[in-house]
Amino acid sequence: MFMASPVFMSEKRMQPSRLLFCLITFSMFLLMLSFVFLLQSSNSSLISESVFRMMLLNNTSVFFRPNSGSISDKLSNSPTLTSPTISRKPSSRSQDNACQGPKLKKERVDLGQGTNKACDTAHALLRVFMYDLPPEFHFGLLGWEGKAGQIWPDVIDIPPYPGGLNLQHSIEYWLTLDLLSSNNPSVIRPCSAIRVMNLSQADIVFVPFFSSLSYNKHSKLHGREKVSVNRMLQDKVVQFLISRNEWKRSGGKDHLIVAHHPNSMLTARRKLGSAMFVLADFGRYPAEIANIDKDIIAPYKHIVRTIGGESAPFKKRPILVYFQGAIYRKDGGAIRQELYYLLKDEKDVHFSFGSVRSHGTTNAGQGMASSKFCLNIAGDTPSSNRLFDAIVSHCVPVIISDEIELPYEDVLDYSEFCIFVRASDAVKKGILLNLLRGINRDRWTTMWEKLKAIAHHFEYQYPSQPGDAVDMIWQAVSRKRNSIQFRVNRNNRLSQSQLMEE
Template identity: 65%
Template sequence: MPEKYKLLLSMIPFYLITLSLFLLIFSSLPIHQFSEFSVLPPLTSQTQFPNFGPSSEGTICPPSGALTCDENQAVLKVYMYDLPPEFHFGMLEWKGNGNEIWPSVNDPRHIPPYLGGLFLQHGMEYWLTLDLLASNVPSVVRACSAVRVENSSDADIIFVPFFSSLSYNLYPRPLGKAKLALDQILQEKLVQYLLGQDLWKQHGGKDHLIVAHHPNSMAYSRKKLASAMFVLADFGRYRAKVANVEKDIIAPYKHVVRSIPNGQSAQFDQRSILAYFKGTIYRKDGGAIRQELYNLLKDEEDVHFTFGSYGKVGINKANAGMAISKFCLHIAGDTPASNRLFDVIATRCVPVIISDEIELPFEDVLDYSEFCVFVHASDAVKPGYLLNLLRGIEGDEWTKMWVRLQEIAPHFEYHYPSWPDDAVDMVWKAVSRKVPALRLQFNRKNRYSRAQTTSSLSTTVSR
C-alpha cells in the first residue's frame, strides 16, 4: 500500500474523535441560545424593507406557515366591520366572486394594488386594512401587534375600513348631472350605517377607529363622527373638538422618493449642499413663510432653494439633491405637515423642521430632537439666523443625528406584509396606547349603571 494512503487511514480516528467532540459540544448548548433566531430579519439600521404597491421595487412572498400570530400575544384586538367593497377595495376596481367582501391576501401578487403617484402618500387606510385581513391567514408572515377578532366583545377597538383618502382623491366633484360627489354620498351612507349600529351606540363611537389621512377627507362627516378615534396627517384643518392629540393618532405620510439604503447614505464630508429645499414656494396660510425664506436663501452658494414639481423627473431630482445635502428643510405649507418630512427621512438627510403647529407621528415614544433640528418660524426669517445655526452644527453632532436617523427610518416605511416596528405596526401600537384611557372612561361611566337600571324599572312600575 502506498505511503500516502497509509497516512490517510491513520488519520481517520483523529477526524472521528474531532467530529464527535464537536457534536457533543453543539448538542449541549442551551436551547435559549438559538431561540432568538427567526425567519424574520431583525429590525436594525441595516435592514431594508421592500415596499408593496405600484411604486415598489419588489414584493415579498413570506415562507408558508413560518410564523403564526397568536391572538393572545397581540397588543391590540380589532373588530372590523364587513363594509361593502364600494367603501374600500371596490375603488381599486376589485370585484369579488358572488358575495365576497374582501380579496384574498395569501399572495401579494393577487391583491389589488393601490394607486401610485401622490395617491400613495395617504394610502395607510389600505395597508392597515390589509394587515387586519392578513392577521387571520397563517401563511402570511407579519408583525403581530394587531389581530382581527370575529367577536366584537373581544375587541379593544372597532375598525371602520373606509378608504376615505382614496375616495376624496377619486370622487371629489359631482360627475355629469349629479348633484353630489360620490365621495359625499359614500360618507353619508357611512354615517347612516355607523350611527345605526349597536356597537356605535354602546360607547358613542369612542372605540371606533377611522382613517382620514388626507386633510380634505371625511369633510362631510367628520363632525358627525367626531367621537371616533381618527388616524390623521395633522390637525391643521380640524377644530379641536373634532380632532386632538388626546384621542387621535398621527400617522406618517408614505414617502414618494426612493429610500436610500443606510450603507449607501453619504457622510458629512461627502455632502456638498448645506441646506436643501425643492418644492412649491408660494403657499397660503402658514405656508407664506416659504416665500420669505426663499428671498433670504436663494443666493447662498451652499443652499439649494428652488421651485419643484411632483412629476417623475422632479421627484428623481429631489431624491438626488437631498441625498447630497447635510440638512433638508421641512417648511409649513397649506398644512403643518406634508410628505416632505418623510421624503427627507427616506433619503437620510437631517430634517430641519420650520413648522410651529406640526404634530409628529409616534412622538410619545420617539424623541425627534435626536435626529431633527427644530426652528421657530419667527426665528427662521431673521436674516442670518438659520444659516448661522446650521453652519454651527459640526460634523460630530451632525453624524450623531444622522446615525439616529438611520435607526428610526424603518418606523416610517409601509409594507405588506407588515414588519415589526414598521409604520403599520407603529400605528397599531399607537392605537393600543390609547386603549387604557378609553377603558377608564367606559369603566367610570359604568359605575352606577346598575342603579340607573333599577331606577328606570322602578319608575316604569310606579306608572
C-alpha cells in the same frame, strides 16, 4: 512432550490485540460514516443539518427523553441549544414573527426567522374587530371586482394603490391589508394587531373606509351629479355606524377611523368625532373633534426612494440646505414665500419650485440625499410629506412649523435627529443659515446616525415588519387604548347616574 516454539507462542499472544485493533478501526469507520450521513440527510435525519452543525460549532449536546414530545419541541425547549443572533440592516424586510415590536428606546433587536404560524389572539398586543363593509368603501375604489358576494381580495394577490401623490395618504390601505392577513399563517408579519371575528374579544373596532382615496378620486362633481361620490360614501358610512350596536355601546369611542388626507371625511367628521382618528395633523380640525388626547398622528408614506446603506456622510453632501416643492401657499404656508426670497441666492442653498412631474420625485430624492439639512416648512397645513422624505434620505430635517404634531412622539425624541426653528425666527435674515452653519460635523453625524437607526419606523410595506410604520401605528393605538377605556367607563358611569336621577 511436544514443546511449542517461542515464535508460535508469541503469535498466539498477539491475536487478541489484532482483533481489538480491527474492532476499533471498524467502529471508527462506522462513526465517520454516520457523521457524513447526518450532515447530508437534512430532510430525513432526526436532527437537521443546521441544528447538527450548530451543535458542533457550539460544542453542544442534545439529549432526548423517550415519549416526551416531538423532536422539534425538544430542540426548541432544550436549555443548552440557542439560536444565533441574526443581524440585519434596519431597512431589510426580515421574516420576524414576534408578537410585539421592538423596544423603541433601545437598539432595535431582530428576533430571527419567523415561522408559518398564525398569531395567537391571546398574545396579540391589540385585538381588532373590522366591519365587513362592501367593496365600494375600500378595494372597490381601486377598481377591484371580486366574485359574487366576495368582500375582500385574496391577501396573496392584492390590488395596487394608485401612485404619485395619492400614495402619501394611503395609510388605510396598509392597515386594512395588515388586518386581512393577520389570520393567514402563510403571511409572515408581527402580531401587534390581529383581527378577531367576535366583538366581545375586541379592543378596538376598525372602519375600513379608504377615505383619502375617496377624496382624491371622487370629490368632484361629474356630469349632472348633485352629490359627489365621496360625499355619498361619507353619508353611507355615517348612517351605517350610528345604527350599529357596536357604535351605540360606547358612542363610537372604541372605533378607529383613518382620515389621513386633511380634506377626507370633511362632512362626516363632526358626526363621528367621538371615534379615534388616524390623521396627518390637526390643522383642519377643531379641538373638540380631533386632539392629541384621543387621536393618532401617522406619518405620510414617503415618495422618494429609501437610501438604505448608500447614505452619504457629511463631506459627501455638498448642499447645505435643500427645499423643493410648492412655494406659494395659503394660511400658515405663507412663510415659504418669505424664506424663498431670503435664501434663494445663497450659494450652498437649493430652494426651488418642484412637483412630481418630469421626474420631480427622483430629482428631489437625489437632492435630499446630497444635502446636509432639508427644510420642512408648514404649507396649507402644519404637516408635509417632505419630512418623511427627508428622514428616509438621511437628510437632517429642519422643521419650521409651530403647530406640527409628530408621529409616535411619546416614544421617539425628534430632537435627537431634527432641528426645530420657530417661524418668527426663521424669517429673520441670517438666523437660519447661521444656526445650520454652526452645526459641526460631529453633531451632524450623531443626528445622521440616529436617522439611519429610526428610518424603518416610517416605512409602509406589505407584509408589515416589526417596527415599521404599520406596526408602529398599531402600537400607538394600543397605547391610546387605556384612554379609550377610561372614556367608555366614565361615559357608562355618568349615563347610569343620569338614569337614576330620572
